Amino acid sequence: MSxxxxxxxxxxxxxxxxxDNHLGFMEKxxxxxxxxxxxxxxILAIALKQKVDFLLLAGDLYHEARPTTTCLHESIRLMRKYxxxxxxxxxxxxxDPNKTFANxxxxxxxxxxxxxxxxxxxxxIHGNHDDPNGPEGTCAVDLLHSSGLVNLFGKSVSIExxxxxxxxxxxxxxxxxxxxxxxxxxxxxxxxxxxNSVFMQRPSEDPDDWFSLICVHQNRAKHGPTSYLxxxxxxxxxxxxxxxxxxECRLNPEWNSSQSFFVSQPGSSVATSLSxxxxxxxxxxxxxxxxxxxxMSKIPLKTVRPMFIEDILLEECPGVKATDPCVNEKIDxxxxxxxxxxxxxxxxxxxxxxxxxxxxxxxxxxxxxxKIDLSGGFNPFSIxxxxxxxxxxxxxxxxxxxFNRKRDRAVAIKDARERGLCMQTNGLLxxxxxxxxxxxxxxxxxxxxxxxxxxxxxxxxxxxxxKDNHLDAASTATEVSNSGLMTCLNLQDLSLGLxxxxxxxxxxxxxxxxxxxxxxxxxxxxxxGRGCSTxxxxxNEIWRFMLAHSHQEDDDHSLYNCEQLGIMSMNAAAKDxxxxxxxxxxxxxxxxxxxxxxxxxxxxxxxxxxxRASGRTxxxxxxxxxxxxxxxxxxxxFTRSQ
Numbered sequence: 002m003s004x005x006x007x008x009x010x011x012x013x014x015x016x017x018x019x020x021d022n023h024l025g026f027m028e029k030x031x032x033x034x035x036x037x038x039x040x041x042x043x044i045l046a047i048a049l050k051q052k053v054d055f056l057l058l059a060g061d062l063y064h065e066a067r068p069t070t071t072c073l074h075e076s077i078r079l080m081r082k083y084x085x086x087x088x089x090x091x092x093x094x095x096x097d098p099n100k101t102f103a104n105x106x107x108x109x110x111x112x113x114x115x116x117x118x119x120x121x122x123x124x125x126i127h128g129n130h131d132d133p134n135g136p137e138g139t140c141a142v143d144l145l146h147s148s149g150l151v152n153l154f155g156k157s158v159s160i161e162x163x164x165x166x167x168x169x170x171x172x173x174x175x176x177x178x179x180x181x182x183x184x185x186x187x188x189x190x191x192x193x194x195x196x197n198s199v200f201m202q203r204p205s206e207d208p209d210d211w212f213s214l215i216c217v218h219q220n221r222a223k224h225g226p227t228s229y230l231x232x233x234x235x236x237x238x239x240x241x242x243x244x245x246x247x248x249e250c251r252l253n254p255e256w257n258s259s260q261s262f263f264v265s266q267p268g269s270s271v272a273t274s275l276s277x278x279x280x281x282x283x284x285x286x287x288x289x290x291x292x293x294x295x296x297m298s299k300i301p302l303k304t305v306r307p308m309f310i311e312d313i314l315l316e317e318c319p320g321v322k323a324t325d326p327c328v329n330e331k332i333d334x335x336x337x338x339x340x341x342x343x344x345x346x347x348x349x350x351x352x353x354x355x356x357x358x359x360x361x362x363x364x365x366x367x368x369x370x371x372k373i374d375l376s377g378g379f380n381p382f383s384i385x386x387x388x389x390x391x392x393x394x395x396x397x398x399x400x401x402x403x404f405n406r407k408r409d410r411a412v413a414i415k416d417a418r419e420r421g422l423c424m425q426t427n428g429l430l431x432x433x434x435x436x437x438x439x440x441x442x443x444x445x446x447x448x449x450x451x452x453x454x455x456x457x458x459x460x461x462x463x464x465x466x467x468k469d470n471h472l473d474a475a476s477t478a479t480e481v482s483n484s485g486l487m488t489c490l491n492l493q494d495l496s497l498g499l500x501x502x503x504x505x506x507x508x509x510x511x512x513x514x515x516x517x518x519x520x521x522x523x524x525x526x527x528x529x530g531r532g533c534s535t536x537x538x539x540x541n542e543i544w545r546f547m548l549a550h551s552h553q554e555d556d557d558h559s560l561y562n563c564e565q566l567g568i569m570s571m572n573a574a575a576k577d578x579x580x581x582x583x584x585x586x587x588x589x590x591x592x593x594x595x596x597x598x599x600x601x602x603x604x605x606x607x608x609x610x611x612x613r614a615s616g617r618t619x620x621x622x623x624x625x626x627x628x629x630x631x632x633x634x635x636x637x638x639f640t641r642s643q
Contacts, residue, residue, distance in 0.1 A: 015052070015288070017055075018243055018285060019058055022041050023037050023063070033397075041076070046361075049083060060125070060183065062076075062131055062141075062151075065141075073144070076145070085119060087118060096167065106143065111146075127142050127218075128183075157182075162198040162199070163193050164202065165202065167179055167204070178214065182215070183218065185219065187227060187228045187229060188227045208238070212295065213240050215241075217246075241262060243267070247278075249279070252284055270283055272305075284301045308370075309370070313372065315374060324378075344394055350363055367396060371402055374406065385399055495511075
């Protein structure tokens with residue numbers, strides 16, 4: 002990194018860096034619905050004002066995998082307004098677009114398309130919110146790429162390995178190799194790196210003379226043994242890493258001494274949660290590269306809604322006692338005063354911006370979060386009633402207050418540690434050998450109620466009850482049924498569907514997970530043909546298949562990929578045919594009851610040759626039909642219960 006003052010010349014490549022724009026976040030909210038679009042428009046305006054060569058985004062352009070038509074329309078409108086024009090593009094791309102823009106409908110950059118007039122190119126990877134999905138592996142950003150508004154790179158479809166090919170830019174004497182890794186499942190990416198299955202292609206000529214830059218969209222903080230991307234996994238030939246996904250703004254490049262590269266974390270442009278990291282002032286970065294040196298300049302964003310977060314321990318508040326008969330009134334007055342102070346700060350900031358005659362003015366209704374520690378005998382009160390006083394003056398009146406008992410729990414855990422015990426609190430296990438820093442981390446998120454981390458751990462614990470069950474492939478279907486375990490629906494599918502339902506607000510995720518699990522089982526039974534002659538054997542086979550598949554990597558390209566085999570796209574009639582074929586071992590066509598009208602017009606069939614199948618009874622038919630209906634009914638009940 003250089004502190005030199007770069008003068009604008011023909012050898013200087015200027016890039017505006019941003020990430021996690023989350024367009025469409027809370028778009029139906031009357032107060033906050035336009036926040037993401039206003040700030041994104043500010044970013045585009047900054048790009049034009051700074052006369053950058055291109056805009057680089059590190060994922061999560063959209064908040065949802067399936068944006069609404071309103072969200073798509075607004076984003077397209079902004080890009081056409083700011084990105085289309087006659088501004089000359091002064092850099093060259095030397096790499097093969099068929100490799101760098103692979104897995105897209107148009108493997109080329111938009112600014113060289115003779116049918117388009119692009120003045121501000123946008124290069125972006127996809128994030129975990131707008132990641133590819135469905136049989137074709139398309140995402141919302143694919144629509145923008147196909148329409149010529151952005152250039153999507155870093156998209157991979159292989160699950161066996163990850164090959165990253167750089168876009169090679171050249172401007173004068175400056176050569177830049179831009180790499181991109183779209184969001185991957187953390188565990189899968191961790192496994193690929195550990196198995197040396199990630200291949201970073203380098204320029205064929207003088208690779209060390211290129212400034213190497215990579216965009217990633219993964220967890221930077223360690224959420225579990227494999228639920229993050231360790232920085233030492235990234236090869237040391239890189240000069241700079243642009244880290245998306247993390248919302249806290251840490252734009253100033255941080256030196257990694259072990260890998261000898263810098264890491265810059267731009268953070269999100271809109272707050273999607275009321276957390277301390279989101280409260281840090283948001284900004285975008287102006288990256289200037291000349292030969293092998295670079296400089297990152299911070300440009301604050303002015304249209305971001307102000308956020309104020311404060312931790313309050315009621316025990317330490319003056320004049321507030323838990324035994325006071327008027328304690329609730331005093332707490333209400335104290336907290337209301339704090340909220341009024343934050344509102345005044347937000348209004349002053351908005352007025353100051355208006356006086357400077359700028360068009361970029363922050364909203365006057367702030368986001369406020371007071372984290373109330375009830376330790377010491379205090380009781381919670383109505384959050385909704387408290388927030389009603391600030392409707393129209395605060396952007397989140399129903400979420401101003403959150404409760405916790407950190408002090409009480411920290412004391413209890415410390416006491417358990419001193420007694421040489423382990424303590425399990427709210428479903429989480431705390432070790433007596435944990436350091437003070439680890440203890441602080443463990444107790445940080447615990448509140449009255451559940452936070453996202455608690456929910457994740459509790460769901461994992463529930464699923465582990467199934468995984469740790471003594472039943473195995475040798476168990477019979479009757480034993481499985483008596484144990485209360487699911488015999489068809491796959492736990493991996495259901496947990497992934499639940500995660501997408503919560504994280505991405507995908508209302509069809511659970512239904513799709515159930516459908517994927519049942520269709521995969523149907524496909525497996527179909528491949529067996531008539532290998533199972535009785536209902537019990539079929540039930541046992543379903544159990545064995547589910548158990549075997551539950552330990553496989555949950556990929557869309559697994560052995561029984563229903564999308565590729567075609568069963569997912571079957572219409573109702575085709576799927577009924579598959580069901581009838583599966584039920585055939587238990588059925589006898591001669592026993593099926595024909596409508597009376599048909600019996601009168603149809604001549605009696607010739608006598609059948611005696612076979613073992615013709616001797617089966619209607620009872621066996623009903624058993625087979627009941628088995629399959631139970632599978633379908635289980636899926637229906639589970640879906641509607643969510």
